[in-house]
Amino acid sequence: MSFHPDPTKTNHKPVPPVTRAKASTQKSKGKQLASLLIIWLVVAGSVFVWYGKKQTDPMNQVEAFEEAAAQKDGKAMAALLTPAVKEMKITDDTGQQLVDYLNENPDVKEEMVKLFKEQAVTKRTADIPEEHPQLILKKGEKKWFFFDTYQYEVQPYYANIHVNFKGTAITLDGKSYGTTKEDEAVIKAGPFAPGAYMLVADYKGEYGKEKTEMTIDFYESLSAEASFYVEMTGNGVAVTSNRPEAILYVNGESTGKTIREMRKYGPVKRDGSVKLSAVYDYPFGSGNAEPVQVKDQEKIHFDIHPDRQDVYEGLRKTIVDHTYEWIQAFENQDTSYLTHVQDDDYFARQRGYYNELSSEGKQWTGSFNYLRFDLDSLVISEENGITYASVDAEVNITGRAYSASSYEGDYIDDSSDFWTYGLKYDETAENWYIVNTTKIDGLSGSNIETTR
Template sequence: MTSKNKIRLGAAAFAVIAAAGLYFLGGYLADGQRLIERFESSIDKKQPDKLLKLLSAPEGAVDRTTAEAIVDHLGEDADAKQAVLSRLKTEIARLEEDSEQSFAADGESAFVYAHKKEKKRWLIYDDYELELRTYKVPVTTNFGGARILLDGEEAGIAGVDGSTLQLGPLLPGKYAIKAMYEGKYTTLENEVQAKLFPIGSAVEPVEVPLRGEYVDVFSNNGFARIFINGEDIGLAVGDGQRIGPITADGSNTISVEADYPWGTTKSEERPIDGKRVEFELTALTDETKEQIVDAAHAFVSSWYEAFRERDAERLRRVHPGRKADLAGHFADMVAGDEHYIGQLRKATFDRDSLRLEQLGASDYSVSVRARIEYEEAYYYGAFDFRPETEAGEQTTSYRLRYENGEWAVFEWSEADNEALSANVKVYDR
């Protein structure tokens, strides 16, 4: 054999060997079971970039975030991993047996399924890939009109009466789904982490509950304004309106504030942590209490002078209506020739008994208890007799109203003889 023939024979043998190698290489690259091995290896070695090269989706491209989520999920859940691998191996085997088989609509497949490519590898071999399903995810929340956000982007508005909002189509992965309800007084929000890796076609609804309460507010002043987080909400306690919806986990605060002619009183600011809150406003300052007690004493001390003189004009700090009543009484005394002698000996007013009542937006009354010690006597001028005065003592409740910038007594009545507190102001004769 000549050298030339030897070269030709060697080249032919090499071509045969190369063709055989390429044939087996093509079969190796297109082998479906090897595809599953590469899939499993990328999970075990936590290699999302290698996994990404194996994935496709009928709708749109697959990005690295999706591959990372699958690696994390299957890497953390051994049972889910085995379930997916078992299905993929079965699918590959069935595809190799039946070239017309498709799992795109198979309700038993996982979120990733085996798929035969339309084009053959090197025009010879059946080739396979892993495709991802997409899903419509139902989302519900308990506040109709709440905004639903998907990974920080608004995806829709929740309907009323618990209707469901469909998100998607979404690829398998991990998603942050948030509901936000912008109420009149505060914003309710909650976020849940949804893992979308179903085995089969069923997708569990995602519930994003919002915690919002309606709070009843009470106070000893129905005209007090309500503040939420330091802001006047334009409602008074007496409006009787429930405040809400609002988060009652202590993250919001509530207080009330009332205006009086002698100043503004504000309650402490409390965290909202329940459905009911009560406030007791300390409306009367120490200075105002002194003014009330002094006004009541001025009336009491002038009482004896007015009776002695039978003249209602001698009365001080008295309401005009009561002054007219006493003027009529004194006229009757004059007509009947009835006289009075007496004087106040001591008046003790209980500061702790002061109770304020607001009758209208600018109508205030306050009551105070006092122990009055006196001496007095009545007689008729027609008789030549002047009696000795007799000492007496009584506990009286005085009610005063605030008018024209000052307090005036408009009502008085005998009170029980219950002991006064230690916080008293004493007026001696």
């Protein structure tokens, strides 16, 4: 006998209504939690994006740059820098040199900050500026996988060191860059961060031994490569002169350089085959120093004085012109004719002569006959860059004093006076001027020259 269940009957108990309501509530809470989770994720993501962008905003780097410069904090500045090439070192000293440079050149700092702010806004951070190419604001590695970071990339500099002597060892920033194998060689060194570095050149060769040091500064260069010149003098000789602008001559040939520029001439053989001299061009003529044979001297001084003939010609012309003016001034009783004199006592003396004539009711007229110059009496001196000279001369004039009313008077034929004329050269006016006159008894020299 088989058993068939009655489909109208069941062994399951009916679900109470309360149990079904509870399940519905739990399902609703799950949806709410999911919604809250989504909202939280959106908010958290937004905060993450906001915070990430804020932390990596390039303007932060600009502000940090300004702060480090303002506080003169080299260490903080160095932390903002990264080398453009891995061979270049960035140290705290690099940062300190940068902040020192910016504070010494506030206009440069202002221009750099302005450029960095423009780059931060436009995000065009890879452009190298023409005026201040030492730093560029550039994108770095990603932060938290999503956000761009920014840093100041320090551009490399290279030094082309020109050395005139073979056998010169070059050290720059404590690193050896080798020894020159020939004269007029070029050694390339780098890369360097912008800043000042000590260059040491050590020469050992046929002209002896010599060591020189110089500071090179890349901040002053706008080019990625800068040239520096090392002039070794070897077994040279120092040169000085009372006229530093004089040109140095070697065996009669001009070096084209002044004593001031040269300072030390060399290398030079010391077997007596080399003679040094100097020539200075005065506005009124030349000046020469006696040639000196180079032997064992460490220093040669050139005492340069004007050429006597050049000075004499200037004095002679001035005194002759003055004599003609003196005649005009006496005839007109007016010192304004005397354009070659700078001596108040002389003017006062002339006015005294005019007053004496006028008080007697007389006039005077005259004519120039000759001047005789005693060249042996010529004396030349220099003081504080001014050239002075004096010379004795005989002045012969024919003159006639006459009554202003009757025109009658006495002739004085071939009247001579003897004077020592003192003159100085005015470089601004480019003229000699009489600054004093002293009456003397006569000419004592044997070298006499006459001008008529």
